[in-house]
Amino acid sequence: MGRWEPDARERLVRAALDLFGEQGYENTAVAQIAERAGLTKSTFFRHFRDKREVLFGGQDELAEVLTTGIAEAPEGAGPLAAVGAALVAVSAWFTDAQRAYGPQRQAVIAGNDELRERAALKMVGFAVAMTDALKRRGVAELEAAVAAELGVLAFQRGYDAWLEAGGDFGEITRRTLRDVREAASSLEGAE
Amino acid sequence: MGRWEPDARERLVRAALDLFGEQGYENTAVAQIAERAGLTKSTFFRHFRDKREVLFGGQDELAEVLTTGIAEAPEGAGPLAAVGAALVAVSAWFTDAQRAYGPQRQAVIAGNDELRERAALKMVGFAVAMTDALKRRGVAELEAAVAAELGVLAFQRGYDAWLEAGGDFGEITRRTLRDVREAASSLEGAE
DNA sequence: CATCGTGATGGGACTTGGTCTCATCACGGT
DNA sequence: ACCGTGATGAGACCAAGTCCCATCACGATG
DSSP: OOTTOSOHHHHHHHHHHHHHHHHOSTTOOHHHHHHHTTOOHHHHHHHOSSTGGGGSTTHHHHHHHHHHHHHTSOTTOOHHHHHHHHHHHGGGGOOHHHHHHHHHHHHHHHTOHHHHHHHHHHHHHHHHHHHHHHHHTTOOHHHHHHHHHHHHHHHHHHHHHHHHHOSOHHHHHHHHHHHHHHHHHHHHHHO | OOTTOSOHHHHHHHHHHHHHHHHOSTTOOHHHHHHHTTOOHHHHHHHOSSTGGGGSTTHHHHHHHHHHHHHTSOTTOOHHHHHHHHHHHGGGGOOHHHHHHHHHHHHHHHTOHHHHHHHHHHHHHHHHHHHHHHHHTTOOHHHHHHHHHHHHHHHHHHHHHHHHHOSOHHHHHHHHHHHHHHHHHHHHHHO
16 A cells, blocks of 8 residues: 555655644654655655755756756856856746745745755755856856856845746846846945 | 863864764764763763754854944945955954864865755855844845855855965955955956 | 566664753852 | 752663665566
8 A cells, every 4th residue: 555656755745845834844753754645764765865855856956957057058148147047947947836835845944944954055056056057168266156156146036036926937037136236236336 | 080171162172073084974973072072972962052063163153253243344334345344353263273173174074965064054144144234234135145145255265265375364355355346246247 | 477577665673863851070159 | 068050971762864675566578
């Protein structure tokens, strides 16, 4: 029973999200998540490296999409334009289904240190991925790092705005990236 | 015996650093660290929230120093100048003793995922602290976030350079912050 | 139709991080 | 000599995460 039913991974994610919402992240044991999904602890850890990762599934693929998005940006595009292209390329990943669970997910993450820590690591991962991709385009290292960091900032703000209001993720992040760029240039003047 | 000898916390840090270097972070149990320090597991967890934290001691105070450094920057100073002042204010923290253990510490952190995760969280903590401090100075939120992020970038690069070459931490980060700012402004032109 | 290989699962032993509680000891002050 | 305080020791306890092996469903093959 339960065995061989499809979408084990997805079932685990839903069970985890529900339980975290009901009792909080810390009061939920992995065995409990697995049980609600009709599986066992062993199987849980076969699908996710650790308990935290169940909330960050697919985020590693996302880094790859960012990488190829930058690599395939038009030749003449500057670093920030390439970052913008990557943010647009990633918008296919953010479906309505994603958006439905977004707020619940965000609330759980915000309420727990371990999870905020994992989120921070993911963002660093994005920044590193974009930095490397930019360097492979011939961008100097420091410029690449700065552009990537601003890109992550735009990504985060865009994601929040997208959760709030919906719409096209690419279009939204294009706006937030422009805002970030303007904020950066206003800093120069203030010196 | 062992009991009531001074500097328990420091002894734990040294024991941990040594053992991590000898056997790696993952192959070292907390009980073993405590034993080498002449203490017990209980005492270890009284001094550090978890096993990772033994490598990040005092980093929370550092965030506070950054905060006050920004708050006490000259009135007319722009956001980036305030960040620069904070980086200088923090240089008292980086003594030669700190620098002696720096490379060993960095190597251990680089070789383990959990530790890189914790390091990422600390950097986010710095960014948040500086962002908040800048907002309290009347800087708009987005400008504050961008300035803080650039400040963290400069901090990281400055720290690496300081470990490598030594010298005055404040002076070094002042240079890296200038480089970061120039890189940012060169991005504008490339659009 | 029987067999076999493969891949996903179940199950349980085991280590270790981390929490909690209570007893114990050193020190300073009275 | 007594007492209060604060840091430590000791051990029970829970859950995360690892490991190993048995088990089962499915598709391919003969």
